[in-house]
Amino acid sequence: MEILNVMWAGGSPYLSIHKVHQHVLSHAGADARISHWLLLGGELCHSDENTRAWHMPQRALKGKNLWRLLRPWLRLRLRKALKEAGAQVILLDGIGVARLVLPVLKHMPEVRAKVLFHGMTRLTPSDVSLLSRLPAEQVCVAAVSDTLARALQRGIGRPVQALRMAFDPLAFTASLLGREQARHVLALPATEGVLFGAVGRLVESKGFDMLIEAFASAVAQQPGIQLAIVGDGPLRASLQARIDSLGLTATVHLCGHHDDLERLYRAFDWLMVPSRAEGLGLVVQEAVIADVPVVCTDLPVFREQLQGSARYLPVDDTQAWAQEMARCDAARALVVAGQQRRALAPEVAWQAFCDGAHSLLRG
Structure with missing residues (x-):
């Protein structure tokens, strides 16, 4: 199984998020082949040769002002790269990454997305619509604690899996x-x-x-x-x-x-x-x-x-x-x-x- 881990960025500010994703992915199964994308760039907290740093402009990723005009072009690039990667499952780092990637999956029903929330985020009506637009069998929303999962579930009106991070x-x-x-x-x-x-x-x-x-x-x-x-x-x-x-x-x-x-x-x-x-x-x-x-x-x-x-x-x-x-x-x-x-x-x-x-x- 091909799994793609798509994260906002690398480096020490994102260390705790990388740690969570690393632990989640370690349970993907012996047949899983895992690669990583860092949209803003940087490095993973752990070394992995299967990592691609996109170096996308932050303002374009956030879709602010005129930079919003670049988002269709970014999504075309992502769609092409996703097809080349042959990803079957994508683990997405929160709503910021989901805003960019989930619209691409409308045309790729064979790809399943897992959106993992690490903290409370102000969800806009368009975010709620985005998370509900694709069928439940294609998009799963998860959170790193029971508390966060319950809050998100109230906000988006669909089931949220509680995946409380733990250590061996x-x-x-x-x-x-x-x-x-x-x-x-x-x-x-x-x-x-x-x-x-x-x-x-x-x-x-x-x-x-x-x-x-x-x-x-x-x-x-x-x-x-x-x-x-x-x-x-x-x-x-x-x-x-x-x-x-x-x-x-x-x-x-x-x-x-x-x-x-x-x-x-x-x-x-x-x-x-x-x-x-x-x-x-x-x-x-x-x-x-x-x-x-x-x-x-x-x-x-x-x-x-x-x-x-x-x-x-x-x-x-x-x-x-x-x-x-x-x-x-x-x-x-x-x-x-x-x-x-x-x-x-x-x-x-x-x-x-x-x-x-x-x-x-x-x-």
């Missing part, structure tokens, strides 16, 4: 570095106090600006604690400037992007996830499998995964986050980590994901 807990645990090794890789100074971790792109939706403000209050109540934020992005300079202005240069560390992030979770005593919005939040699962307890914002997608085992805090409530950080200690960490692992049930979640991914691609 045995393989994930085997790759983990020990506490001191991981801290060495992150170039973190020695500390006797609690080390809080945070992971993700340095963008507004992750809430790291609020977390730094909360840490500034918490460290006054619990001297010796430190915070390490792993990731990169457009807000790095402004976050560093705020760290410096608060006098936290020695205790808050922006560690940058690390390709081997999955191996480093045990560097942290606690993982803080102050996201303002999430489609799933893979870092929650990664931390729990690494036996690192999680404190997160009160988002339905986090409750879906951790149920009653986590401390859920209001979005952007600096005082609540500061108070929680001040009371986190090593003894409580052990108890919470055990409770969260039982709630997540990684082995059960992994089997459900394997079955769902196979069903999505082969169904």
